[in-house]
Every structure is written in structure tokens, then in C-alpha cells.
């Protein structure tokens with residue numbers, strides 16, 4: 001049952017708009033912000049994740065979400081007692097509209113430096129016009145945002161005393177990014193550090209072509225290798241705290257129910273992380289085999 005449910009969620013949470021997008025109230029429903037680690041907070045909605053990394057030199061925001069989301073994100077940041085104008089760097093999980101459409105407004109308001117993985121930089125600078133699926137009813141256009149720094153696989157983003165590593169986990173988008181950092185959790189013994197993984201995205205839908213057929217090329221050259229690299233990369237990442245671009249990736253709402261008693265430790269879930277990656281890899285392998293069989 002759990003396997004059926006999680007494969008259903010994998011299909012639903014990777015943003016085929018025709019299935020979920022504007023009809024998904026969890027994308028726009030506010031949720032009280034909460035602390036995950038000493039310097040890491042959740043400032044997104046019920047399902048669209050945004051993370052605030054706080055440092056003595058200003059803050060890093062991961063994911064601007066929908067065009068309508070900045071107001072919600074800002075309210076959460078300020079409710080936690082931080083200043084919106086202290087947002088110095090804007091990062092993202094992937095250049096689909098549900099994670100970056102609000103970026104233009106956030107950059108305008110905060111003057112944050114916009115840092116984007118190489119495969120997604122042109123997508124963001126063109127407001128999704130260069131997305132490999134575009135034009136598509138599932139790929140909403142958004143306000144283009146200039147990129148201040150193009151990131152490459154394995155590069156570090158540092159501010160104050162914090163360093164995040166950008167892992168290129170492409171396929172879902174060409175620059176889909178999984179962020180990792182190490183941090184201490186409130187309530188744990190001093191010196192105990194946890195490996196935090198924020199999964200960028202692993203899903204796809206029927207518009208993704210992994211196998212070329214006459215008159216119908218693959219979605220982009222190397223898409224299969226990108227997905228395969230993504231799964232091996234994710235499997236290899238040390239993970240204590242399992243997070244992602246959508247709350248459904250890591251069962252956020254269920255874990256939050258235990259948060260008032262158990263605290264941020266509810267997000268310690270290395271087994272759930274490995275199960276999520278294994279499930280995604282199996283879903284991909286099945287789709288690839290099906291497309292190969294259909295092409296013969």
C-alpha cells in the first residue's frame with residue numbers, strides 16, 4: 001500500500017500541471033513556518049517548499065515558488081523574526097514555474113543574488129521559453145530573471161558561516177539541483193552535526209521522451225544518462241535530514257504532526273530518503289523499458 005501510495009505521489013508531485021497545478025490548494029495554502037536546524041527554517045506553503053538559511057552575513061532563500069508566493073514566503077520569514085531585506089542569495093530546486101515564478105519579485109524586493117545551475121540558467125532567464133518541454137500546457141511561463149552566478153555540479157555557495165553544495169541532479173529539468181548542507185539540530189548534543197539533503201526533483205510525465213522514435217527525438221540529448229546519474233548521485237549522498245522541493249517528497253505534513261512533541265528530529269529519515277530514491281529509480285526504469293518496447 002505504501003509503495004502504491006508513494007508511486008502515485010511521485011507521479012503527482014512532479015508538476016504535470018494538467019493533473020495538479022492550479023487545482024492543488026496545498027501549493028498556496030499557508031503553513032506556520034518552523035525550524036529544522038539551528039540555521040535552517042521552512043518558509044513555504046503546505047506543499048511548495050521554501051527554505052531560509054540564516055547566517056550572520058544575511059540569509060539564503062531556496063525557492064521562490066509561484067508568482068503569487070513571495071507574499072506568503074515573506075510573511076513566514078518575518079514571523080520568524082528575520083528581515084526580508086537580509087535575503088542576500090536566492091537559490092532554487094529546479095526552473096519550473098512552481099519553484100521559480102516568484103523569483104523576479106523576490107530579487108526586485110531584496111536585491112538577492114540569483115544563483116542557478118548551468119542547465120537551468122537560460123530557462124530562468126527566458127521565463128521557461130527554453131525549457132525542453134516548452135511549449136507545453138504543463139510548462140507555465142513566468143517573469144524572466146537575470147542570473148548573477150551560474151552554478152556547476154558540486155560547487156559551493158557560501159555566506160557567513162554556512163556552505164551549501166549544489167548537486168546537479170538533472171532530468172526533471174536540465175539543471176535540477178539537490179542542495180546539501182551540514183548543521184546542528186536544536187536539542188541535540190553540541191557538536192552533533194546532521195547531513196541535510198533537499199531533493200530537487202526526480203519525476204517526469206508522458207511528455208518526457210527517453211527513446212527516439214521516427215519523427216520524435218528524445219526530450220534532450222543525454223536525458224536518460226542525466227536521470228541515471230541523478231539516481232546514483234542521490235543514493236550516494238549521506239542523508240540524515242530528508243527534505244525536498246515539495247513537501248510530499250518527504251511526507252512533510254505527516255512528520256509535522258509529530259513535531260510539537262518530537263521537534264526537528266522528526267525530519268531525521270535516512271530510510272525514507274533511500275526508499276524515495278529507490279522508488280523514483282524504479283519508476284524511471286519501468287518508463288524507460290516501456291518506451292523502448294514501444295519503439296521496437
Ligand SMILES: [Zn+2]
Pocket residue numbers: 014015094096172201
Ligand atoms: Zn518540476
